[in-house]
Amino acid sequence: xxxxxxxxxxxxxxxxxxxxxxxxxxxxxxxxxxxxxxxxxxxxxxxxxxxxxxxxxxxxxxxxxxxxxxxxxxxxxxxxxxxxxxxxxxxxxxxxxxxxxxxxxxxxxxxxxxxxxxxxxxxxxxxxxxxxxxxxxxxxxxxxxxxxxxxxxxx
Numbered sequence: 256x257x258x259x260x261x262x263x264x265x266x267x268x269x270x271x272x273x274x275x276x277x278x279x280x281x282x283x284x285x286x287x288x289x290x291x292x293x294x295x296x297x298x299x300x301x302x303x304x305x306x307x308x309x310x311x312x313x314x315x316x317x318x319x320x321x322x323x324x325x326x327x328x329x330x331x332x333x334x335x336x337x338x339x340x341x342x343x344x345x346x347x348x349x350x351x352x353x354x355x356x357x358x359x360x361x362x363x364x365x366x367x368x369x370x371x372x373x374x375x376x377x378x379x380x381x382x383x384x385x386x387x388x389x390x391x392x393x394x395x396x397x398x399x400x401x402x403x404x405x406x407x408x409x410x
Contacts, residue, residue, distance in 0.1 A: 280334025285378035289330060289337070296325045299368040308360040312351065332385050344392035351395075358394050 286292050300322060304310055313321070330337035341347065362383070369379045 282333040282378060282381050283330065283335035285375060286329070286333050286382070287372070287374075289326070289335065291372065291374075292329045292333070292335070293326050295368055295372050295374065296322055296329065298371050299325070299365055302364045302368055303361065306360060306364055309357050309364075312353065312357060329382070333382060344389050348393045353393050353395060355394055358390055 283292075286295065300313075300318060303313060304318075324339070324341035327337050327339045328341060331339045366379065366383075369382075374382075
């Protein structure tokens with residue numbers, strides 16, 4: 256679970272960073288450029304919507320808006336030619352209670368989605384490393400939440 260926390264922290268921390276990434280980065284290409292990132296985000300959001308551990312956090316979310324911002328965010332973080340127009344992670348999550356278990360579940364779902372989309376493991380690790388710092392902006396410390404069992408892969 257510790258690894259999942261670190262990975263999710265990577266994912267969430269990236270969203271609050273600068274809106275441009277170094278242009279010498281190859282991660283954008285390894286993720287399949289814009290179309291690959293769009294497919295990855297779609298796969299991730301479907302997975303999250305079926306994950307009983309965290310689906311409730313997204314029940315009242317404008318999923319189209321979330322999809323668009325996640326695509327922009329991952330594009331920027333991977334070095335693509337995009338502009339992130341969303342809020343900083345701390346601002347976007349200030350009104351929701353996200354525990355460590357929730358954060359870990361999202362990271363696990365992202366890892367699953369990257370596997371499903373055939374993203375090479377080295378590219379996955381590079382992306383997750385960039386996103387890890389977001390955990391502190393998203394997770395709210397408080398009483399520990401009971402962890403739900405892992406969601407089995409759906410095929």
